[in-house]
Structure formats: C-alpha cells, structure tokens
Amino acid sequence: MSKVVVTGKIPSGALTRLRAEHDVLAWEDSTPISREELLKRVRGADAIVSLLTEKIDDELLAAAGVQLGSVSNVAVGYNNIDVPACKARSVLVTNTPGVLTEATADIAMSLILMVTRRLAEGERVIRAQQPWQWGMFYMLGSSIQGRQLGIVGMGQIGVAVARRARAFGMTIAYTKRTPLDAATHKELDAKHVELDELLATSDVVSLHCPYSPETHHFMNATQLAKMKSSAYLVNTARGPVVDEAALADALQRNVIAGAGLDVFEKEPVVHEGLLGLDNAVLIPHLGSATVETRAAMADLAATNALAILNGKTAPNLVG
Numbered sequence: 001m002s003k004v005v006v007t008g009k010i011p012s013g014a015l016t017r018l019r020a021e022h023d024v025l026a027w028e029d030s031t032p033i034s035r036e037e038l039l040k041r042v043r044g045a046d047a048i049v050s051l052l053t054e055k056i057d058d059e060l061l062a063a064a065g066v067q068l069g070s071v072s073n074v075a076v077g078y079n080n081i082d083v084p085a086c087k088a089r090s091v092l093v094t095n096t097p098g099v100l101t102e103a104t105a106d107i108a109m110s111l112i113l114m115v116t117r118r119l120a121e122g123e124r125v126i127r128a129q130q131p132w133q134w135g136m137f138y139m140l141g142s143s144i145q146g147r148q149l150g151i152v153g154m155g156q157i158g159v160a161v162a163r164r165a166r167a168f169g170m171t172i173a174y175t176k177r178t179p180l181d182a183a184t185h186k187e188l189d190a191k192h193v194e195l196d197e198l199l200a201t202s203d204v205v206s207l208h209c210p211y212s213p214e215t216h217h218f219m220n221a222t223q224l225a226k227m228k229s230s231a232y233l234v235n236t237a238r239g240p241v242v243d244e245a246a247l248a249d250a251l252q253r254n255v256i257a258g259a260g261l262d263v264f265e266k267e268p269v270v271h272e273g274l275l276g277l278d279n280a281v282l283i284p285h286l287g288s289a290t291v292e293t294r295a296a297m298a299d300l301a302a303t304n305a306l307a308i309l310n311g312k313t314a315p316n317l318v319g
C-alpha cells in the first residue's frame, strides 16, 4: 500500500476508490488546510491529490521526500503547482481536462448575459428594496444578437462557450496559436484573428487562456484601451490574467462597458475598486461548481493518481 495525501475535501466516490487500494490521509474539513499542517502530512507521501487552494512548490516537494511520484490536481488549471520543480524531482503532474468544460462554459455564458442585461444590478435593486417600476428606459442593457464574441484561447472551454453564444445569435472571432480544425471552424462559422483585431472588433471578450508567467496581467490598461467602449470583458480563466486595478479603473472611466468575473487576482480577496461598480458582475469562482462536475473532477484525479501508483500511464499528464 502506498501513502496518498489528499490536500482538501473531495467527493466521497473518489476518496472511496483511493482508499480501496491505498493508505489515504485526507483533509476532510471544508476550510483549506494550513500550510504547516500540509507540510507535516505530506511527509512520506507517494502521491498527492491536490486542490487549487494548495500551493505545490519545491518546499512542499522536499517535505514529501524522494519517494513522491505524482501530484494529481483536482482542476484543469494547475498554476498552483510548480511544474518545473516537479519535473526536476521526477514527480509527474496531472490535471482534469474535459469534465468541467460544459459547466465552465455555462458560467461564461451566464456572465455574458448577466453583464450585458444588468441582471446582478437589477437583483440588487430588488433585494435592497429600492423603488423601481417598469419604464421604457429603465435599466436598459445591450442585446447580444448579431454581436461578436471574441474568445481569447480557443481550447475546449472556448469552443463550448462559442457553441452557446452561437445559439444566442452571436458571431465568433477567436485567437489561437493554430486555427480550429475545419469541422469546428465551419460549425461555429468562426473567424481566426490576431489579438489586436479581436480586441478592437468584439462586443464581448471572453478569456479562456491558462495562467502562466506569460499571461500574467495579459489584460492590462493598454489592452483594455484597445476594446470598444461599448464592449464587455468576461473572465472565467484565472484571476491574474487580468490586471484588476487597471480593470477597475477602466470600468470606472467607462473605457469599456462592463465586466463579468468568476475569478480574481488574489482570491478570495477582490480588488476593492471593483466592489462598488454596478457594471462589474462578480461571482466567487463557480466555473466548475456543480455536484456532478466536482464528482467527475475528483474521480478523474483519482484515476490519474491510481494509474501512476500502479505503474501505468496517467490519462492527463501535464508539463
């Protein structure tokens, strides 16, 4: 039996599968484990199943010891893991692509609708019991039909968002190193464009690129200024892809019309400049937050960890 450390509470099905084969030390509290406790627990671990709230860096790998063979993240994004440090110590890293595509695309589409139709703002009026009445010019938003959605990073989630947006009557432009395969390109009737063109011509820009040192503050004041003043920014990727201070300033000065954010630079802290803005829709990292999706993510992470412990090739190796 190998020692498997699970760094946070995960759905029971995945835990049962891990426990059936290995000695599992799982943190089962809903609040994240402290760094100190985690450093103690990983000592002697052969595999770690990690959540994105835990930083897997060289210090933690050293604390685990040379027998550590893998880190399986219960997330598609793995910016909480120092992949080069894992590589240097011959520790394999896996993630959970695919299983959260539809749930995350639902949230991106929801944010597009919420911000263009001022839904959160309207809900706040009612909950605050402020006076309101139907009016010809009351709380008007923008229609998305016939408008262009610009997708930055056309991976699986980007394509799923594009499909939804097409059903709502939007047209699609996207950036991607290599164009989409011919069938998907045709299905979406999508335009493959350079970033500057996408920013200048899109009515909604939706971010779907992974976070890395290269994409840190990718949407900064300069890039925001390239967008139309009537356009909206949506981020369901990772918070630090956007310079939040620059975004708050752009929203305050109406450089762009609005933003819908599921992720934040310093989660769970949100830049205070965003908090009072009616043109910012702010939701707490809910992209993959459905019962079904979280069970599937944990299950896939368990499959990856078990494959490596059994000397097989894991389905979702990264790096």
Ligand code: DGY
Residues within 6 Å of the ligand: 074, 075, 076, 077, 078, 100, 285, 286, 287, 288, 289
């Ligand atoms: C992921 O898997 O990267 C998501 O952000 C988790 O919700």
